[in-house]
Amino acid sequence: xxxxxxxxxxxxxxxxxxxxxxxxxxxxxxxxxxxxxxxxxxxxxxxxxxxxxxxxxxxxxxxxxxxxxxxxxxxxxxxxxxxxxxxxxxxxxxxxxxxxxxxxxxxxxxxxxxxxxxxxxxxxxxxxxxxxxxxxxxxxxxxxxxxxxxxxxxxxxxxxxxxxxxxxxxxxxxxxxxxxxxxxxxxxxxxxxxxxxxxxxxxxxxxxxxxxxxxxxxxxxxxxxxxxxxxxxxxxxxxxxxxxxxxxxxxxxxxxxxxxxxxxxxxxxxxxxxxxxxxxxxxxxxxxxxxxxxxxxxxxxxxxxxxxxxxxxxxxxxxxxxxxxxxxxxxxxxxxxxxxx
Amino acid sequence: xxxxxxxxxxxxxxxxxxxxxxxxxxxxxxxxxxxxxxxxxxxxxxxxxxxxxxxxxxxxxxxxxxxxxxxxxxxxxxxxxxxxxxxxxxxxxxxxxxxxxxxxxxxxxxxxxxxxxxxxxxxxxxxxxxxxxxxxxxxxxxxxxxxxxxxxxxxxxxxxxxxxxxxxxxxxxxxxxxxxxxxxxxxxxxxxxxxxxxxxxxxxxxxxxxxxxxxxxxxxxxxxxxxxxxxxxxxxxxxxxxxxxxxxxxxxxxxxxxxxxxxxxxxxxxxxxxxxxxxxxxxxxxxxxxxxxxxxxxxxxxxxxxxxxxxxxxxxxxxxxxxxxxxxxxxxxxxxxxxxxxxxxxxxxxxxxxxxxxxxxxxxxxxxxxxxxxxxxxxxxxxxxxxxxxxxxxxxxxxxx
Numbered sequence: 001x002x003x004x005x006x007x008x009x010x011x012x013x014x015x016x017x018x019x020x021x022x023x024x025x026x027x028x029x030x031x032x033x034x035x036x037x038x039x040x041x042x043x044x045x046x047x048x049x050x051x052x053x054x055x056x057x058x059x060x061x062x063x064x065x066x067x068x069x070x071x072x073x074x075x076x077x078x079x080x081x082x083x084x085x086x087x088x089x090x091x092x093x094x095x096x097x098x099x100x101x102x103x104x105x106x107x108x109x110x111x112x113x114x115x116x117x118x119x120x121x122x123x124x125x126x127x128x129x130x131x132x133x134x135x136x137x138x139x140x141x142x143x144x145x146x147x148x149x150x151x152x153x154x155x156x157x158x159x160x161x162x163x164x165x166x167x168x169x170x171x172x173x174x175x176x177x178x179x180x181x182x183x184x185x186x187x188x189x190x191x192x193x194x195x196x197x198x199x200x201x202x203x204x205x206x207x208x209x210x211x212x213x214x215x216x217x218x219x220x221x222x223x224x225x226x227x228x229x230x231x232x233x234x235x236x237x238x239x240x241x242x243x244x245x246x247x248x249x250x251x252x253x254x255x256x257x258x259x260x261x262x263x264x265x266x267x268x269x270x271x272x273x274x275x276x277x278x279x280x281x282x283x284x285x286x287x288x289x290x291x292x293x294x295x296x297x298x299x300x301x302x303x304x305x306x307x308x309x310x311x312x313x314x315x316x317x318x319x320x321x322x323x324x325x326x327x328x329x330x331x332x333x334x335x336x337x338x339x340x341x
Numbered sequence: 342x343x344x345x346x347x348x349x350x351x352x353x354x355x356x357x358x359x360x361x362x363x364x365x366x367x368x369x370x371x372x373x374x375x376x377x378x379x380x381x382x383x384x385x386x387x388x389x390x391x392x393x394x395x396x397x398x399x400x401x402x403x404x405x406x407x408x409x410x411x412x413x414x415x416x417x418x419x420x421x422x423x424x425x426x427x428x429x430x431x432x433x434x435x436x437x438x439x440x441x442x443x444x445x446x447x448x449x450x451x452x453x454x455x456x457x458x459x460x461x462x463x464x465x466x467x468x469x470x471x472x473x474x475x476x477x478x479x480x481x482x483x484x485x486x487x488x489x490x491x492x493x494x495x496x497x498x499x500x501x502x503x504x505x506x507x508x509x510x511x512x513x514x515x516x517x518x519x520x521x522x523x524x525x526x527x528x529x530x531x532x533x534x535x536x537x538x539x540x541x542x543x544x545x546x547x548x549x550x551x552x553x554x555x556x557x558x559x560x561x562x563x564x565x566x567x568x569x570x571x572x573x574x575x576x577x578x579x580x581x582x583x584x585x586x587x588x589x590x591x592x593x594x595x596x597x598x599x600x601x602x603x604x605x606x607x608x609x610x611x612x613x614x615x616x617x618x619x620x621x622x623x624x625x626x627x628x629x630x631x632x633x634x635x636x637x638x639x640x641x642x643x644x645x646x647x648x649x650x651x652x653x654x655x656x657x658x659x660x661x662x663x664x665x666x667x668x669x670x671x672x673x674x675x676x677x678x679x680x681x682x683x684x685x686x687x688x689x690x691x692x693x694x695x696x697x698x699x700x701x702x703x704x705x706x707x708x709x710x711x712x713x714x715x716x717x718x719x720x721x722x723x724x725x726x727x728x729x730x731x732x733x734x735x736x737x738x739x740x741x742x
Contacts, residue, residue: 050624050671051676051677051680052596052597052599052671053597053599053677053679053680054596054597054598054599054600054601055599057597057598057599058599071679076679078679078681079681080681080685080687081681081685089681090680091680091681091682091683091685092676092680092681092682092683093682093683094682098676101676108676110676110680111683195599195600195601196599197596197599197601197615197617197618197668198668229618247603248603248604251603251618253667253668254664254667254668255668256670285683286683287683287684
């Protein structure tokens, strides 16, 4: 049949066009993004944490979030997980008799749960509009409620389960830690780091924080060392840079080095995160997923951009559908000629 | 005796006599006994026993030794007001030897000690204030030609009870601090606590100075029940030293809310915020300062209330050892139950009833599905038969035609 021949010809032509479009395929493959040079972040050292939850309370105050009651008396803000109204939470690893702090067996350990501010955030990648954005300078993953369409793709995309939707409101928004960027212009850094009594949560440039974390890992457990509190000043910080931030610069004190897992969580995970973590308990047991150095955003965007590069996949799918449709069409032309088939 | 009603005792002749002796009104005397019973954490009814014991029993003889110390423990005792010290030492106990309070001196005093020990053999209470130097045979502290070691051993031999008052007597306290000289392994005089020298556990009332009521309550417990109160592993009476200062601190709410004084005199400090960041040792120090406050100076006068962090004076290894403004290590007896688990289970799982309903629905659906499938086959068969019938009749019709 001539029609079939024409169709096949068309398919070939379409395929060639698609193949031509695939030539710049290499350009579609996307590498895992890296942290900006001046990335800001936090260092959370679980061995220093005393579980006082001052950071949880301070976070609520700084972000004007209401208390979340989970006990029958409705007396205490006791959220069970991060939510649209709880951006920061201290969770606790519990095992057996819970006798010793930072022991995996019969012990307990604390873990901060808040946005990790990934170098290559899945939430930003998944956002179909520009509501989730990573600041090119500070690297803070920020949220713009005016741009948000409420699809909650970011909620599903995050490997740490951080962006949360305010389901209790008809005009709900996404709630997540933004490193208190709304307070930066007044010279206030992250409220959690500002109040932390032991320096378990430390604010600073991620590069400096990473160096500090590695310094701690190199020390012997039990050894006394100087631990900074509040904001970690950069190595050779200029006075004008220091003046940007309020509060006492040197709050350091003497503390004992923890029995760390020899890994800085967030150094390489998904291309690195701007919030880094140290722990004496296995990170997976403390609720942090084991993530490869390649980000899922890079993988998914490579697949998608390759498939959609030059509209290759839509053309191929259209061609396939057309062929199927064509095959299934009953040639009714014969009826006009009359007579049974 | 324990069941006795305090009010019934009010007209008791012995109580009247005791109240007169203490120059208190009867009511005041009974209030004093009740306060002591409460400090001890004794059950209701015990205040009557305390009142009876204080009123009726022979005043216990107390021998009070001073070694390496600043007399701060005695000074704080002097400032107790329920009762005042002169009432305590003249009327509640019989203080037979006390170097600070004695008017006499020299051989006279030594003779008084010997007499008291002989007269009350096996009956007297020995109170030791101050650390005992042990280096070089203990030559660094001598009284009446005898070293502190000899004295404490001599006096403890026939004592009914030994009480170490103050941190120095408890474990060595401030004099036992090892100087930061390279190679130093002990204090210059080898200061030790009473139990180390005697080689047996004694009741300790640590503090610098200790709260006089903790001492007084211990003495009255002995007087009332003939035994010393229950103590912890370091010899500290549990009624006073079983809770962390942090647990009952009036500034605790500020700790929980993350409101800290950052510097002396800053805004937070003036507002009475938590002193943890200034080095408060409350979270690692066992004592009842935050409960009964200190001495009789009234509320707002114990160290934390007046704005200075706790230095941990009742805690060996904390007081006089850790720098005053270095951060405390929290001794959590138990972490907060409010902290969520890493993975917090939500909901309560399926109940038996819910599971049964679900199973019934699933069963019904499966049955219905099976029936529908069966009927589908049937209807198809019926259709076929109908068609065959029609075709048959058509064929017949055409044949007829």
